[in-house]
Amino acid sequence: MKDSYSNFLDEINGKNISFLIGSGASAGIVPTLWIESFSKSFEELLTSAEYDDDQKKVLYYIWFNLWIRKTQILEFEDEPKEVFENYEKFISNLITISNHEGFDKPKRINIFTTNYDSLFELSFDKLASQNRLTFFNDGSRGFLKKYVSSENFYITTSHCGISDGFQRSIPTINLIKLHGSVTWKKNNEKIEMSLENEVFEKLVEDAKSINEMILEMKEDDDPVLGPSDLNKVIDFFDNENIGHSIFDTDLTEDTLREHIDQIYSIAEDELNEFKTSYDSLPIVSPTKQKFSETVFEQHYYQMLRMLSFELEKKNSILIVFGFSFADEHILEIVRRSMVNPFLKIYVIAYNKKSKDMIENALGKGTQIEFIPKFNEEADGSIVNGNFSFLNSLLGGVK
Secondary structure (H helix, E strand, C coil): CHHHHCCHHHHHCCCEEEEEECHHHHCCCCCCCEECCCCEEHHHHHHCCCCCHHHHHHHHHHHHHHCHHHHCCCCCCCCCHHHHHHHHHHHHHHHHHHHCCCCCCCCEEEEEECCCCCHHHHHHHHHHCCCCCCEEECCEEECCCEEECHHHHCCCCEECCCCCCCCEECCEEEEEECCECCCEEEECCEEEECCCCHHHHHHHHHHHHHHHHHHCCCHHHCCCCCHHHHHHHHHHHCCCCCCCCCCCCCCCHHHHHHHHHHHHHHCHHHHHHHHHHHCCCCECCCCCCCCCCHHHHHHHHHHHHHHHHHHHCCCEEEEEECCCCCCHHHHHHHHHHCCCCCEEEEEECCCHHHHHHHHHHHCCCCCEEEECCCCECCCCCECCCCHHHHHHHHHCCC
């Protein structure tokens, strides 16, 4: 590993560095979207013509219950400790890289992420007291009330000393949440950042009510599924083993579809109300349907333009991690940026299968490098492109 990647930091040093981070970074806390037993992603279920509008209301309930509900993370937990440590290590590595930059350009690194969760914010908060001369920028400004705006990302901060005897740029890490956040809400045509999100909390309670209705189903209700299948699906919905895909079971899609119909038949009114509330969440769903509120939609396209501008700059680096390129807008921006001869893209793929899938979507080019190489190590092992691997690259391969 040392021989293959020891020059990685030298290759990105002095460049305009941006990251594109997807759900793979939070795996272990928030499940990935891939459904191993169906050999497809949850995005494909939500966009499939095989499910009608009523069935998709149930799918949205599943999507919220198993994914989005887990993204409101307000404090570091003891388990899974490794995920939190990887986020902290990642941000610490970026601070170190920025501090090694010269004084001829702003010390700025951009993190573009499609994740809704608050793990980056938690890491920023924890590391802020240890790195006082680092500016963590989530695009918000304010005190008692904080509002998000795209113009807040174009800020360069400097330290001039008490006597103004010198001025030096201090590291700035921009966090650009392309698909929204569970910490956002609409406030008078503005995006307010708040840990108190009434829409989110209502959806949590509505989902709990629907969960209870499912668990109260009795045999004498003449269920579509037999008791053993029903118990299997209930376990499927309530699965807490999120270190792996929620769908790593022997449940078939046909069985799931039958159960979806059953759920809708017993919770029709509740699911209709749930979907209405869900549509006001400030997040991009995996259906390619964007924000329903204009203020969020405008911000979304401003952030996409910012990604495009960054990739068009001279001497730009894009490091992709945990991202599948399922978002067509982002895919098109990255593919279009590949005409820039001064851009280099590093894709950290988890395994060979993931690498092939991303390469099929993104295409090939001299500017793209997939790492790791998935060559067999001396001890016979294969290195996976997980968060620890990315941190080893950014920290300097030992």
